[in-house]
Amino acid sequence: MTDTDDLARELDRAHVFHSWSAQSQTSSLVIASGRGCRVWDHAGNEYLDFSSQLVNVNIGHQHPAVVSAIREQAELLTTIAPSTVNLARGEAAKRIIDHAPEGFRRVFFTNGGADANENAIRLARLATGRDKILSTYRSYHGNTGAAIVSTGDWRRVPNEFARGHVHFFGPYLYRSEFWATTPEQESERALHHLRRVIEAEGPTSIAAVLLETVPGTAGILVPPPGYLAGVRELCDRHGILLILDEVMAGFGRTGRWFAFDGYDVRPDLITFAKGVNSGYVPAGGVVIDEPIAERFDDRVFPGGLTYSGHPLAMASIVATLDAMSSEGVVEHARAIGETAIGPALADLAERYAVIGEVRGEGVFWAVELVADRDTREPLPAAAMGRIKAALVARGLLPFIQDNRIHVVPPCVVTEEEVAEAMAIYDEVLAAETTGGGEGRE
Incomplete structure (x- = not known):
């Protein structure tokens, strides 16, 4: 132990309020x-x-290239309003789009994954004129108003202040809710369950289905064959948008740029954060399919953040994605x-x-x-x-x-x-x- 470690613990205990914790039981690891x-x-x-x-x-x-890029951007321009044009922001958006499916051309930048999902929900509701968002019980989508209510785990329960959220069970063969014994059976029965939830809730009331491509905190639940494609088909049948949450699974975590690249599915909205710049500077965002983005060409999008597309974050994204590609x-x-x-x-x-x-x-x-x-x-x-x-x-x-x-x-x-x-x-x-x-x- 050192005096510096002890000082860090002392200051932490005295002044820091930790997330998801009883404050008397937080870690002492420095x-x-x-x-x-x-x-x-x-x-x-x-x-x-x-x-x-x-x-x-x-x-x-x-990573030296990312640290260097942040340092260079800090010397050039540390912050700027999101209403302005900034080269680093455009470069970051282009690099993200380069890894998205054909037809995605716009990125709305946020400060992290929670507000990425928050704004994807806003976009889906505005684009469809519908209200309900369907998401799974085994999920985590962040700790802002709609994102935490979309979350399925225990953290939702003390925070249920947002409207229009409905939960369903996704596939999890090891602890199947559907008495399935094979991946194919789990997929088929989970899709049947989702179809019935959509029918019971009223398809014309549902704006979007929000899914983690591979649910992370809930257990790294790799989707069984045909499941994501089946969800896409149900959404298409009823005019429902599909939001894929790639906050944890994206940018290399599954061994692919986007986790959904390994499945027969194309979302309408993609949310990201975490791996896009390894959290060196807080950043996240929504990749928007062109038909949705076009709805706001002459219509004001009623959302924004002071630090949307922050230059330090954008520089770290550019350096991260360039290094990941070249290495x-x-x-x-x-x-x-x-x-x-x-x-x-x-x-x-x-x-x-x-x-x-x-x-x-x-x-x-x-x-x-x-x-x-x-x-x-x-x-x-x-x-x-x-x-x-x-x-x-x-x-x-x-x-x-x-x-x-x-x-x-x-x-x-x-x-x-x-x-x-x-x-x-x-x-x-x-x-x-x-x-x-x-x-x-």
């Missing part, structure tokens, strides 16, 4: 610096970051998921009965832990707490959610770092299942 897939505290203790913080540091910590970061994420992460997690699942299921792609994986493989009873919170503490004590920063370990390193993670992390997971699971062992101090 992070002072980082590089690539590793971070350090002030005393020099090193941690391998297999959380990517909040699954957003796709290009890794302190083959997205292709690397796909390959390392196929050749290193996936096989290593499958090996752990074969050796530990506490692992009920492994699922994922790219650098986007979930290890679901169970007390009993036959009943699939989730591993209790106390055990998950022990596992999290043991991982951190051994120098690995995990992403723990409910009864799952989400294995979500930066897209630039190496085979050696994967092997290092897997050895730590192995050691901790062995200690937990035999009832012994503590991590390093």
Whole structure:
């Protein structure tokens, strides 16, 4: 420990109000610096970051090209009103559009993923003249008014102040709501369920279906064959827009630029944040299909943010996407998921009965832990707490959610770092299942 670490904790306890936390129970872990897939505290203790913080540091910590671009933009122009024209903003928008499907030509920039979804909902309602938004129970879309009510998990319940939101169950074969036994059956039955919800709610009242392409915080729920295409077909049948939330899944996380590139689906609106610039400067946005954008050529769009298209954020987007392209970061994420992460997690699942299921792609994986493989009873919170503490004590920063370990390193993670992390997971699971062992101090 150092005086600087102690000072950081003292100031944090005295003055910082943390999100999603009881304030007396917040973390004491200090992070002072980082590089690539590793971070350090002030005393020099090193941690391998297999959380990517909040699954957003796709290009890794302190990428020199991105840091340099932010520095250069700060010396040129630190901020400007969104009503002005700025080259960095246009360059950032063009690079995002270059990875979108044909027909997308406009980007509305926001400060993050929550207000990206907020404004996508606004666009859908204005474009259709309808009110209702359908989204799944197993989802997270952000913590602004409509985004949090679109969210399906527990965080929605204390915040239900927005109108016009309806939830349905999406596919999740391991814990199927539909008594399915195969991916194809899960897809078919989940689509039948959605069709009935649409019919019961009244198709002409529904503006959009909002889905995370691959639900992230909810469990990295890779959609089964035909599901997203089936949702698209239902939307088309009833004049409903499809919003795909790519905030967590986009820009390399699944080993593709957009996660939906791996499925037979084209959305009407795409929301993004996180990986677009690895969170170096807060940024997000909505990629808008041209028929929707054209509706506002002579009609005022009633939405905006003071920092929409902020120059520092735009410069970081340009540098991030250029570096990811030139360094083959997205292709690397796909390959390392196929050749290193996936096989290593499958090996752990074969050796530990506490692992009920492994699922994922790219650098986007979930290890679901169970007390009993036959009943699939989730591993209790106390055990998950022990596992999290043991991982951190051994120098690995995990992403723990409910009864799952989400294995979500930066897209630039190496085979050696994967092997290092897997050895730590192995050691901790062995200690937990035999009832012994503590991590390093």
